[in-house]
Amino acid sequence: MRTENSDTFQNISQKRVTSIMSCNTCENFNCLIKRNLNDLEDYRLISEKNNLHCKKGQQFVMEGAPVNGLFFILKGAVKVFSTGINGREQIVRFAKEGEIIGHRGFGTEEYYSIGAIALEDTKLCYFSKNNLQEALLNNSKFAYDFMLFYANELNKSESKVKSISQMTVRERVIDTILYLNRKFGNINGFLNLTLSRKEYADYAGTAEEQVIRVFSALKKEKLITAKGKKIGITNIQLLKNEISEHNFYLDS
DNA sequence: TCATTAATCGCAC
């Protein structure tokens, strides 16, 4: 594991020169930086950004590694997790294009409290902490957008705490399916993100076996379909009804 | 095809 880590960071520094994708030509308007680009163009933040490419399964944020900057997802999908007792993984959230990884470590924190792994081939933009600081201190609109983002993240993580502590396993699994559907959408009736049963479990805060059991129950009830790793929703309304009393599907 | 890896299922606690 240790050698893998250093490889990861070596790759990051090696690749920095090879493929810089300019913010100017970027199409990703979900990105906080892209949306504020007009005000930011002259900062080093833009001229000194780096791009890196992660293959599926590659970890690009290590738990405990020092924080030097923030990652923005240009393309792809990642899972953000923290490891608990017995190496049990708790997936904190999933992230897609335009979202920020590592923002919790920004500011006073020195080390990442989370790890992040690419779920598919993913392109990342990397901005150094110092350059971000400079831009934030000099541009209140940008800083305000950042603040909104943080407030929003806090909101989501609070409702996640509630869902894990108050919902049954079945409800949590359903909530997870709906969350992924909201976030990543579906193609041909199947969720546009392929996860293992273990990853569903790690997000829902339960065990892989439980996810399998709930899935097969839901299949019998014709609420979902499953073809290998692909999960399809057949009756979204009934699923929503089951967790409606918790009201969790409204946000996050 | 064979070998791994993932998904299920059954059962005890």
Place this chain on the structure above:
DNA sequence: GTGCGATTAATGA
């Protein structure tokens, strides 16, 4: 609900 082990399906070289 959880965790282990056996079985079966899926995937990849």
